[in-house]
Amino acid sequence: MLVIGGAPGYAGAARLAGEAALRCGAGLVSVATAAPHAGTLGIGRPELMVHACADAAALAALLERATALALGPGLGRTAWSRDLLQAALASDKPLLLDADALNLLAEDAALRVPSGAVLTPHPGEAARLLGCRVADVEHDRYAAARALAARYAAVVVLKGAGTLIADTTGRVAVCAAGNPGMASGGMGDLLSGVIAALRAQGMDAWQAACAGVDLHARAGDAAAARGGERGLLAGDLLPELRRLCNE
Secondary structure: OEEEOOOOOOHHHHHHHHHHHHHOOOOOOEEEEOHHHOOOOOOOOOOOEEEEOOOHHHHHHHHHHOOOEEEOOOOOOOHHHHHHHHHHHHOOOOEEEOOHHHHHHHHOOOOOOOOOOEEOOOHHHHHHHHOOOHHHHHHOHHHHHHHHHHHHOOEEEEOOOOOEEEOOOOOEEEOOOOOHHHOOOOHHHHHHHHHHHHHHOOOOHHHHHHHHHHHHHHHHHHHHHHHOOOOOOHHHHHHHHHHHHHO
């Protein structure tokens, strides 16, 4: 599996996605990141294979080897970010788009998402993708999730309390697990790694999105049960993800 992200100042997002993927059974995980982070991102997690990518040309060999991609954690919205985004979209690999990958997608109508992709927006990102207000998304989350799935021909995970998973047939699944302590930085990066890891292990987009959302939410509940919701960190979920996957 390949994580693409970690613009200068955002290495943590790419590392969290990569580590979550490892904990969910992706046997080999690479991270394509900005050069300033290449020497340090894997410190403390040497199992991640970290590569400096200055441009799309440097990304080509990593894309060729990858089974699935997680695109967006800490990606940023620079020319470098757009270059890597376009290369990943053109690779036709099983793909998850999150965070700034979604924001860049919303800014450029010419970009096309390959079939079988998973999009994981929070309400703000969903509003930008649909060209509406956040209040409109929150007024009818089911309609927003279905509209995004139809517009991008993808499986859509609309994050929030009661996360929704929608596909192009109009079906919607609802996650009943999770807790308010998970509204903290890095939780979405973990979810990206979880879903992409399941894609890399052979699940289709719908299966991986549903199972990944469930695993992520239940890991959050298990971590909160140990020490409470206040101060819950994304990294606290990592041992729980491994345990739940093995159960």
